[in-house]
Amino acid sequence: MSGHPTQGTPLLRIQDLCVSYPTPDGLKEVVRGVDLSVSRGERVALVGESGSGKSVTARSVLRLDSEARTSGRVLIDGQDVLEMNSKEVRRVRGARAGLVFQDPLASLNPVKTVGWQITQPLRIRGMGRREARRRAVDLLGRLGVADPARRFDDYPHQFSGGMRQRVVIAIAVIAEPQVLIADEPTTALDVQVQAQVLELLGELAQEKDMAVLLITHDLGIVAGFAQRVAVMRDGKLVEEGDVDRVYASPRHPYTRALLDAVPRIGDQPGRRLGTAAATADPVSVSPEGEEL
Amino acid sequence: MNTAEETPLLEARNLVKTFSGRSGTRAVNDVSFTVRRGEALGLVGESGSGKSTTARCVAGLLHPDSGQVLIAGQDVTRARGRALRATRRRIQMVFQDPYSSLNPRMTVADLVGEGMYVHGIEPDRVRRRDRTVELLETVGMGSEHLDRYPRSFSGGQRQRIAIARALAVGPDLLICDEPVASLDVSVQAQVLNLFGDLREKLGLSLLFIAHDLAVVHHLCGRVAVMNSGRVVEQGDREQVYTSPRHPYTRALLDAVPVPDPAAERARAAGRGAVHTQNHHEEKR
Amino acid sequence: MSTTTPVPTRSAGLRNLLTRKGGNKQGHTTFVDRAALGVAGLMVLLALVGPYLAPMDPYAVDLAKSLTPPGSEHWMGTDANGRDILSRVLAGGRTTILATVAVIAVATVIGTLIGTAAALGGRIVDEILMRICDVGLSLPAIVVALGLAAAMGPSLQSAVIALAATWWPGYARLVRTLVRETRDAEFVESARVLGVSRTRLVLRHVLPNSLSALYVQTTLDVSAVMLVISGLSFVGVGAQVPASEWGAMIAASRDTAITAWWTVLFPGLAIALTAIAFNLVGDWLRVRTDPTLRTGGR
Incomplete structure (x- = not known):
């Protein structure tokens, strides 16, 4: 699995992670033994289709689901997050690991100004209001928000979708975490804004030498953003490696099928798209007719 | 007598649709296009470009403020009763979210x-x-x-x-409003293949609304690009994708992520300079 | 998916409280649900055959046996007139439950018609119907019942009419909201594009997907309506003495309640048990009938 060159000790190291959720029919295992590591300054993408367990993996890193039963280890800079008590976990969130979610509107508090929300991670750590504000305005400007000093006192609903996602990114990185986890950060955005946001994210990560774990379903985004890619299916990693290698010569049939399923501009129009990656699309009917 | 052959299956003429409330912004502003028999027209644009509103006007779910929708030459924006129902039948619609x-x-x-x-x-x-x-x-x-x-x-x-x-x-024509946008890529591939088969087997025409330019490229021989309620560019697939005339189309094409690391790197290098000045463009 | 309808229920928590599964959203039928269904079913059965089950004549006065405590002969004792309370509870169930069902049925039909018309009939129709509803909602059932009793003479019929007349506007409001939510759903649009007629659109697509919350509400309302009917009988404008109706029975036993507890306990218990049972069934139905709740996720 770890045939790639390691750049020192990885900042984020996931070892044999298993996650299950309690359902009425007993525990359901969603992540089944994932090993993955991200080094300082490295950008790794975790790709998979819905239900593959990629998001659950990301959320487990910061223990965001209280219902989840986890086993294995999640080391951030050598410390196991899964062993921590809730107070310690809270200290890790924001300070050492930042998070960007898919839906910017849902992850922002509608009744607080964006400035208040961006400065929170700093204020919690005892930074003065003035200094926190100065840094937040700096960062907003850096993220391409026009007239950041004025926008600082605006509310989330006064921002467009792309701008909102920049605010979310600002909240995630203001405390300069070493690890950044971005779960489908651009899925809700239009292509042009998506391109801008991804570029900003990449620049910031490079500048601060962060370890970035990008969760996405979009193979195009991976190609442009990540250096390394891990492909996930049914709770397991099926393939991991350098993006160039994986895209040029995928080893696992699933990866190959996935790449073959994507239409590309420049391909022969109307070509038969590969459908092998679809899990036979079974009708999942239990006796009661409930969806599985 | 092949006049019937020459009348386009679907023709939208100067469609205008304004929604009340939002200071009268025109969701669809003077949109015209035609779909000939057996043809697939892709309508691409970003969210809020008016492509879905256009589709709903054509499907009869919305009544345009002005302009006409002609199905095989018959103006369905005026027609009523039985004749309308018979004509309307020739155009059916597939929606984005199969769950609702x-x-x-x-x-x-x-x-x-x-x-x-x-x-x-x-x-x-x-x-x-x-x-x-x-x-x-x-x-x-x-x-x-x-x-x-x-x-x-x-x-x-x-x-x-x-x-x-x-x-x-x-139906002779299927309006598809982002029919694969909510599906996983592997399932999307299956459904796209199905659309291809249906066109071949049934000679079905498509009005295919999508934000994904690669999907439209895959399926549609002709493309219309919409931005803020207007069609900014319209033409054959080859022309629109390889030599786009309108700057908006170019910008859109440039932003599409390509599943090819080398190509992405080359493009990012080329984009670097242009992009820094674009940062400040997107305002409220 | 996102569009789960928040169902207005008065005691949505009761079932969860009893089943001790915070958020039993899966529609699994628990022991409590079965018990509630059983009791509710029993009560409906009672309404049908109760009078035939009565071991004695519920109207037979025997002053010699006045206020006999519960015992082997009279399981629930007798009232001041020496009538067998068990027989009266069994027979009275019919009166109480049938009156309740009548109120709810009438209110549901009127409410659905008015609510649907308001939701689909355009702004003017909507405005007029909703103002009428406002008037209806502002009239307390007791006042209307008292007025009707004065006009038509106090009887169970006038209580039922009064209650139905004040109850439907609530349903009309609810149905209007539910139908408005459904009418813009994508599957309704899909039917419109397909060329489905207006009548079929309403009957086949809109209403079936709107009304599950209404059924739940009506089931939950069974207890409320029953209590009001019993209350009206208690204050004398509903069922009249000597009719065996649960509320009227309690009313008639006001004077003996302290010395002979059984005269009020058993009819009261019957009311409480039925009310709770229907409440629980309502909660259960709410989860059961909502397909979006059951599949989760979407």
């Missing part, structure tokens, strides 16, 4: 058979059921699903059912 576009309380047989029933195409129950089985086969589903409810199907299967439901009344 199927009545959860109807079985697959009822869903697919409904069109044949209400239009009196197949009044006989048994014959209707046989025809429903055929339609399900056409979209790649077995007859064992007839008496099941939508909730027991996956997104891709629901979309197939929705397509079979639309095909049941024998």
